[in-house]
Amino acid sequence: MSVRKNQAHLTANEKREFVNALLELKRSGRYDAFVSTHNGFIMNDTDHGDRVAHRSPSFLPWHRKFLLEFERELQRVNSSVTIPYWDWTADRSPDSSLWADDFLGPTGRSTDGQVMTGPFAYQTGNWPISIGMDRRPYLRRSLGSRGVQLPTRAEVNSVLAMATYDMPPWNSGSDGFRNHLEGWRGVDLHNRVHVWVGGHMATGASPNDPVFWLHHCFIDKLWDEWQRAHPDSGYLPATGTANVVGLHDPMRPWNDTTPADMLDHTPHYTYDTA
Numbered sequence: 001m002s003v004r005k006n007q008a009h010l011t012a013n014e015k016r017e018f019v020n021a022l023l024e025l026k027r028s029g030r031y032d033a034f035v036s037t038h039n040g041f042i043m044n045d046t047d048h049g050d051r052v053a054h055r056s057p058s059f060l061p062w063h064r065k066f067l068l069e070f071e072r073e074l075q076r077v078n079s080s081v082t083i084p085y086w087d088w089t090a091d092r093s094p095d096s097s098l099w100a101d102d103f104l105g106p107t108g109r110s111t112d113g114q115v116m117t118g119p120f121a122y123q124t125g126n127w128p129i130s131i132g133m134d135r136r137p138y139l140r141r142s143l144g145s146r147g148v149q150l151p152t153r154a155e156v157n158s159v160l161a162m163a164t165y166d167m168p169p170w171n172s173g174s175d176g177f178r179n180h181l182e183g184w185r186g187v188d189l190h191n192r193v194h195v196w197v198g199g200h201m202a203t204g205a206s207p208n209d210p211v212f213w214l215h216h217c218f219i220d221k222l223w224d225e226w227q228r229a230h231p232d233s234g235y236l237p238a239t240g241t242a243n244v245v246g247l248h249d250p251m252r253p254w255n256d257t258t259p260a261d262m263l264d265h266t267p268h269y270t271y272d273t274a
């Protein structure tokens with residue numbers, strides 16, 4: 001059984017194996033297929049049209065499936081690798097070990113945001129960026145430079161306390177747990193972390209930065225925490241709703257997976273805190 005661990009507790013060897021699996025997926029081209037899929041959904045998910053991966057109830061099951069598919073690719077390279085999670089309420093600084101050269105590498109330089117050291121620096125030749133808003137081929141970050149702070153545990157708890165999964169109009173204007181976690185309304189958890197990292201993470205091509213997986217793994221874990229806190233609350237909408245993925249509707253691009261299939265992650269992996 002796969003166990004997803006807090007990144008802060010990984011051993012040097014676990015970090016090395018995770019990084020090496022990422023580099024191998026990048027080399028083979030399979031990594032960029034995930035960037036491309038995510039970017040395509042960001043471009044197409046709209047508040048008043050079809051919406052699957054973002055600004056809609058299926059934000060959480062869609063990303064759970066997306067991470068699961070990605071984790072399976074990592075495990076084809078090295079069966080002992082799982083996606084770690086980044087608890088940004090605890091590891092809140094650009095000086096955190098997450099951003100050291102033996103793991104994800106640091107923030108970008110001030111002139112152009114380019115990440116200069118670590119395994120994903122452009123000069124290594126191992127991490128060319130080909131999918132993005134422009135043609136700059138290097139990974140960019142600007143950790144904490146946009147005047148936002150990472151969410152606090154108190155802010156997380158205020159969102160976990162919301163008992164209703166999602167509400168009409170099932171988009172970025174909704175009240176309820178999903179949209180407050182996603183961040184279009186209220187204290188803003190998920191979106192704010194993308195902005196805090198900056199660079200590619202603040203764009204639709206955010207999976208270009210490997211921290212994407214660690215951020216979304218923690219978002220996935222918070223969904224798990226919410227389910228435990230509210231055992232009588234379930235995914236909504238339960239039945240067909242225009243432009244929105246209901247509990248038993250298939251999700252693109254897989255078409256063989258519904259939100260109902262993704263509610264229980266324990267057949268696939270557990271978290272180290274469970």
Ligand SMILES: [Cu+2]
Pocket residue numbers: 038053054063
């Ligand atoms: Cu996303």
